[in-house]
Amino acid sequence: MGRDLSALFDPVSVAVVGASDDPAKYGHAIAAQAIRANGRRPVHFVNRRGGTVLGRTAAPSLSAIGEPVDLAVISVPAAGFEEAVDEALRCGARALVAITAGFAETGDVGRARQEAVAERVRAAGAVMVGPNCLGLADNTTELFIASDTFTPGGVALLSQSGNLALELQLRFRPHGLGFSRFVSLGNQADVTLVDLLADCARHEGTEAIAVYAEDFGDGRAFAEAAANAGKPVVLLTAGRGDASARSAQSHTGALTTSADVVVAACRDAGVELVATPRELTIALAARQGGRRASGRRVAVLTDGGGHGVIAADAVEAAGLAVPELGEPTRERLRSTLWEQSAVANPVDLAGMGEQDPQSYARTVEELLAAEEVDAVLMTGYFGGYAASEGGLGGGGTALADGEREAARLIAARHRATAKPLVVQSMYPESPSCRTLAAAGIPVFSATEDAARALAATAPGAPHTGVAPLPSPAEPLRETGYMETRRALEAAGLVFPAAREVRDETELLAAAAEFAGPYVLKALHLLHKSDAGGVALGLAGPAELLAAFRKMHARLGAPSYSVEAMADLSDGIELIVGVNRDPRFGSVAMVGLGGVLAEALHDIAFTLAPVPADRAAHLLRQLRTAVLLDGVRGRPAVDIDAAAAAVEAITTFAAAHPEIAEIEVNPLLARPDGALALDSRAVLARPS
Incomplete structure (x- = not known):
């Protein structure tokens, strides 16, 4: 069910502690906003000097108000913050919004103070947003305790x-977007992003959730909450660099960047990940009304060849298709357009719009009705006639009126279908385009924005949700080569026969236990191949002994592994690894493996553990997936067996949070199963 945040968003009463008549103080801005609610609930001002604030009597303390306070907004200097919190809790406050800064963001001492306050809040059964936040607003309950006004x-x-919220307010306005709620997250000492996301998912007045976060806290919990939200979640985040990969000790760690982890978590959870406030606005504008395309086929309608070609390129660059229209659709278009119009896709009116603005509406209707079309992008001059009372060619008021009527007809056609329609116009603020926007048709000035909007409505890879974590297993204390191998074998992974040896006598004894050819590996080296610590294809005991003597003289390893050489002729080498991310926990990687894993970089990421069906899907999404199905006479490999191995490895890793990095490379996928040829694990360093 999640935490009860009702007192935070719809309190019975509000007190602003630190309210002030001084416009330079934040308590002034909060107080001015709080009284906008027009009597929805009692609003009390607290100022230690008493007097009046904004013409209202201010109490010198919360206790002096003389009645319970449901929500306390605390905007006082850091030195008095704890005292204000404790008084609010004594007065029965069920929720606090802590504007005051000077806590975890300042270092360890501030963090300790913050944690102590949060513990007292939770012990009292209350909730707290912040500290170090800018307040919140809920337009559905007329709660205004942020410094700015947000369009409903x-x-x-x-x-x-x-400041990002203010920019989004400006960007939202042309698209008719507004806010149900705004919450400044602050330090998330008590109420977290996950708590708020879950509450907004339940909130009837919220249709979509936009998130800007630099710190997810518990990233996995965020992904789980987003996957279960039942509403669009769009995420803008920063700090997705690759610094985390620099100190990695495995291929998996070196190949896994923060960006990969965020992308994987968002894909699993069905979150729309964007890079800029502009993209965030586009994604939300495209999702207005809940329209989703059933496929990725786009019809482009233009009134000039240049706009059509550019739009088609932008649509394809966004990952969508611009297919040639079928003959029945083209025939219907020919019957309504004039001879010089192009009807293949892009559909070009070729000047007919200047003579007959209704041709826009008729063409949109035909394209939305076409079976081979999933969405429509209209691009070019539409809007210009009404914008300039005649526009191109001096058509005058009649042409402007005709365009406005065409806009009304297009809006009606749009309402009659579930297919998305997006418009790019040179005149997005014109009366005709405003008519379209008012009908829920996204209108953009940039072609690439219109294409990006259509991509946001198109079906992508189905999100799989986040698989539940397995129960924690008994922690591993040793992660040497043989210990890791034995642990993975116990988890269900299949390895070739192997024996650890320390001298020539043990080496020859091992060779007698199973037939060659053999592999010899120097142990206690993390990257054995790079150090020349692996010898392959040793035909018999004599070759094995010679390789041992040469390797031991050069490396002097304390022990070695003698292994049965796998038949590589019909196999494909994969890499499967799990890296522990500080925010999202266990993150799995699968891809083409072997010694060229880093060079080829054909990999995919997802949160661990990875069920076998999800693993099979990831393998088939690799650029080189065609190799798995057999090429140039080679047989297809057993993808189901490889996927089962991925599930075993990632489930094992997820059950062992003490492991920082683990990988099997290569995992040999063969026609008759999957065989792990090498493995390594690295324990996390103590905190």
Whole structure:
């Protein structure tokens, strides 16, 4: 069910502690906003000097108010913060919004103070947003305790940046977007992003959730909450660099960047990941009304060849298709357009719109009705006639009126179908385009934005959700080569026969236990191949002994592994690994493996553990997936067996949080199963 945040968003009463008549103080801005609710609930001002604030009597303390306070907004200097919190809790506050800064963001001492306050809040059964936040607003309950006013609408914004919220407000306005809620996350000492996301998912007034976060806290819990939200979640995040990979000790660690982890978590959870406030706005505008395309086929409608070609390129660059229209559709278009119009796709009116603005509406209707079309992008001059009362060619008021009527007809056609329609116009603020926007048709000035919007409505890879974590297993204390191998074998992974040896006598005894050819590996080296610590294809005991003497003289390893050489002729070498991310926990990687794993970089990521069906899907999404099905006379490999091995490895890793990195490389996928040829694990360093 999640935490009860009702007192945070719809309190019985509000007190602003630190309210002030001084416009330079944040308590002034909060107080001015709080009284906008027009009597929805009692609003009390607290100022230690008493007097009046904004013409209202201010109490010198919360206790002096003389009645219970449901929500306390605390905007006082850091030195008095704890005292204000304790008084609020004594007065029965069920929720606190802590504006005050000077805690975890300042270092260890501030973090300790913050944690102590959060413990007292939780012990009292209350909830707290912040500290170090900018407040919140809920337009559905007329709760205004942030410094700015937010246009009402259906988007809940959960943000670590106040200025970003102001920018989004400006970007939302042309698209008719507004806010159901705004919450400044602050330090998340008590109420977290995950708590707020879950509450907004339950909130009837919220249609979509926008998140700006630099710190996810528990990233896996965020992904789980987003996957279960039942509403669009769009994430803008920063700090997705590759610094985390620099100190890695395995191929998996070296290949896994923070960006990969965030992308994988968002894909698993069905979150729309964007890179800029502009993209975030595009994604939300495209999702207005809940329209989703059933496929990725786009019809482009233009009134000029240049716009059509550019739009077609932008659509394809966004990962969508611009297919040639079928003959029945083209024939219907020919019957309504003039001879010089192009009807293949892009559909080009070729000047007919100047003579007959209704041709836009008729063509949109035909394209939306076409079976081979999943969405429509209209691009070019539409909007210009009404914008300039005649526009191109001096058509005058009649042409402008005709365009406005065409806009009304297009809006009606749009309402009659579930297919998405997006418009790019040179005149997005024109009366005709505003008519379209008012009908829920996204209108953009940039072609690439219109294409990106259509991509947001198109079906992508189905999100799989986040698989539940297995129960924690008994921690591993040794992760040497043989210990890791034995642990993975116990988890269900199949390895070739192997024996650990320390001298020539043990070496020859091992060779007598199973037939060659053999592999010899120097142990206690993390990257054995790089150090020349692996010898393959040793035909018999004599070759094995010679290789041992040469390797031991050069490396002097304390022990070696003698292994049966696998038949590589019909196999494909894969890599399967799990890296522990500090925010998202166990993150799995699968890809083409062997000694060229880093060079080829044909890999995919997902949160661990990875069920076998999900693993098979990831393998088939690799660029080189065609190799798995057999090429140039080679047989297909057993993908189901490889996927089962991925499940075993990733489930094992997820059950062992003490492991920082683990990988099997190569995992040999063969026609008759899957065989692990090498493995390594690295324990996490103590905190």
